[in-house]
Amino acid sequence: MEQNAQVYLVGAGPGDPGLMTVRGRELVEQADVLVYDRLVSPRIIAWARPDCERVYVGKTPERHTLPQHEINALLVEKAAPGRTVVRLKGGDPFVFGRGGEEAEELRAHGIPFAVVPGVTSCIAAPAYAGIPVTHRSAASSFTVVTGHEDPAKLSSSLDWEQLAHVGGTLVFLMGMKNLPIIAESLMAYGMADDTPVAVVERGTWPGQRVLTGTLDTIAADVLERGFANPSVIVVGSVVALRDELAWFNPRPLTGKTVGITRARHQVSELRSELEELGATVAEFPVSRLAEPSDPAPLAAFVAQPTPVNWVVFTSANGVKTFFRAFEAAHGASPAAASPSAHSAPSTSADPAADAGADASLTLPDAAFAGATVVAVGPATAKALAERGVRSVLTPDTFRAEGVADLLRGRLDPHERVLLVRAEDARTVVADMVRERGAELVDVPAYRTVLREDGKEALQDALRTGSLDALTFASSSAVRNTLALLDGDAGLLADVSLFSIGPLTTATMEELGLAPAGEASSSTISGLVGAVLGSLGGLS
Numbered sequence: 001m002e003q004n005a006q007v008y009l010v011g012a013g014p015g016d017p018g019l020m021t022v023r024g025r026e027l028v029e030q031a032d033v034l035v036y037d038r039l040v041s042p043r044i045i046a047w048a049r050p051d052c053e054r055v056y057v058g059k060t061p062e063r064h065t066l067p068q069h070e071i072n073a074l075l076v077e078k079a080a081p082g083r084t085v086v087r088l089k090g091g092d093p094f095v096f097g098r099g100g101e102e103a104e105e106l107r108a109h110g111i112p113f114a115v116v117p118g119v120t121s122c123i124a125a126p127a128y129a130g131i132p133v134t135h136r137s138a139a140s141s142f143t144v145v146t147g148h149e150d151p152a153k154l155s156s157s158l159d160w161e162q163l164a165h166v167g168g169t170l171v172f173l174m175g176m177k178n179l180p181i182i183a184e185s186l187m188a189y190g191m192a193d194d195t196p197v198a199v200v201e202r203g204t205w206p207g208q209r210v211l212t213g214t215l216d217t218i219a220a221d222v223l224e225r226g227f228a229n230p231s232v233i234v235v236g237s238v239v240a241l242r243d244e245l246a247w248f249n250p251r252p253l254t255g256k257t258v259g260i261t262r263a264r265h266q267v268s269e270l271r272s273e274l275e276e277l278g279a280t281v282a283e284f285p286v287s288r289l290a291e292p293s294d295p296a297p298l299a300a301f302v303a304q305p306t307p308v309n310w311v312v313f314t315s316a317n318g319v320k321t322f323f324r325a326f327e328a329a330h331g332a333s334p335a336a337a338s339p340s341a342h343s344a345p346s347t348s349a350d351p352a353a354d355a356g357a358d359a360s361l362t363l364p365d366a367a368f369a370g371a372t373v374v375a376v377g378p379a380t381a382k383a384l385a386e387r388g389v390r391s392v393l394t395p396d397t398f399r400a401e402g403v404a405d406l407l408r409g410r411l412d413p414h415e416r417v418l419l420v421r422a423e424d425a426r427t428v429v430a431d432m433v434r435e436r437g438a439e440l441v442d443v444p445a446y447r448t449v450l451r452e453d454g455k456e457a458l459q460d461a462l463r464t465g466s467l468d469a470l471t472f473a474s475s476s477a478v479r480n481t482l483a484l485l486d487g488d489a490g491l492l493a494d495v496s497l498f499s500i501g502p503l504t505t506a507t508m509e510e511l512g513l514a515p516a517g518e519a520s521s522s523t524i525s526g527l528v529g530a531v532l533g534s535l536g537g538l539s
Contacts, residue, residue, distance in 0.1 A: 007075055007085045007106055009099045011092040011118015012036070016128075016204040017043040019119045024088075027116065032083035035075065039090030039230055041205075042283060043271075053078075068098055072105035079111045092120040096146050096173050122171045125203025125232040129210045130246035131239055133169045138237045141168035147175015147182060147233060164189035169236035176229045180219040186235065187215050196239035201231040207254055207280040210246075212239055251278030252536035259461065259470040259495075261286045261477040263451070266317075269379075270471065273528040277536070282467060284458045286480035288451040289317060292423045292444040301418070301443055302326040305368075308441060309415040312374045312403060312429060318420040319375075319383035321445040371418075372410075376403055378523055398522040399503060400428035413437035423447035424476070448476045455484045462491040469496040469516070469535060471527055475507035482511055489513060496534060500527045 008027050013019035028034065028047045036045060038058030048054065055074065057066045066074065078085045093099030093115055106113045122144045126133050133142040143166055145158065163170060164186050175182055179199075187193055193216040201209045213221045215235070257280045260267050271281045292298065302325045313319050373389055375381040377398030384392055395402030407429070411417070416439045419429055423444040433440045458481070461467050470492065472478045485491050489512050499505040499515045501522035508515055517534045519526030 007079050007113040009087045009093040010116040012040045012088050013119040014121035014124040014204045017041045024116050027086050031086040033078045033085045036088040037090050040088050076109045092118040095120045125200040126234050128204045128248045129200045130242045139168040144171045147172035160185040161189040164191040169238050172233040175233050176231050183215045198234045198239045199227050199231050201227045206275040206278050254278035256468045256535050259467045262473050263287045269524050284454050287448045289446045290449045292447050297443050298325050302329045308418040310417040311371050312419045313380050314376045314421045316379045316383040318445045322420045403429050404432040411436045411438050420445050450480045467495050471498045472504050473500045475504050478507045498530045
């Protein structure tokens, strides 16, 4: 075994990625191997390096992907080659997380480890429900209990008589299956029937729900409302404070699960806006960026830029890949518009990863001095602004026809137009430039190709009915989604489908799909608005 082998037992917190510790995030970003549980947010998993090995060992109370002894052995196996292993556990590793058992196994094999505590759900979920586990006038202590143990079994280690009289607040984790027995046992040993109880489902997650009742009613209430794991059960007088202290209230899309089909590096804005409205977001990146089939035009232009009168970017991806190509050709940006406008050369072999990087390069002065820059829409304009190009024109309609209309009244026949586009983009802008008699410098900067690694996850989500909606931000996303479904559009029959604009809608209808809504403007906010208008409403 290498001397630098190291395993970190890291608490991922209760769900909200914002509650992950700074140290925890640092380790996820550095990990060679990430071993993670079911209740870890996908956004936290996405912080890992592209070359990080990801191993899912998720458990539910009813089913284990791997039994605990196999997880212990897995950690030893993955650490043996000297790699940095991060064992990422929901909540805190040592609060019913079996982190102690894993640490014992590592110590037995002489593997050095460290523990990074996490925010535990036994405190965070009640807090997000407006329930303080202690309060000077209501509870001076709280007791955390596993609810997964069957209280009826003879070998139970729980002293129900003591729990019923311990005072303060009782917090049960993993107890939904046994909630009727928990309530009955506490009442049987003398706890008052009208003791307040709260169940916090998916605490701190966007789809958090809270149900309050009393010991004698809570089991029936939970059954009626369909509450399920993961949930935290809170018993005690502090629950009554929720009426006054509730702050994390249900939002319009609470209880709805919305799928995103955008490429992974493009999901952040859409995901954030949906989560802000309370939706649970499931990512199914059906596309990825690749180099154009013929990279010569882009390589030739960035190597020796020649003057142009107009520069047209038809997507944010085009902006990012163009600047990355320029950076790769020159090693650094030319004289920058601002002192900080520079970036290290790319080392990624994945154009999608490059496109998502935060590079800040300025356009080469020799090529673009005096040129007018056109962006197809706000997202493309934003990508340019991030690279110091803030003086741009955008059309009234955020698609190729809008760009063509903008240029038609301004473009002179003797002028030269650089068109930076996707390889499979429509020819609307190029055709108009040629019709005007202007010179076209046509530069395909990237192509969009099918991403197949999420095929099984997408099909499973549709077959199990776990999605309420699926969003499409491009025609290629529609086509690639159907490709991952092996052309079986019937799998989408029970899901509300949303389009970012008329062109995407036309593609959907051409392929036999009926949109439930279309964005009022071809923007991410417009797409979110379409989802909200159709599915919004408190559950």
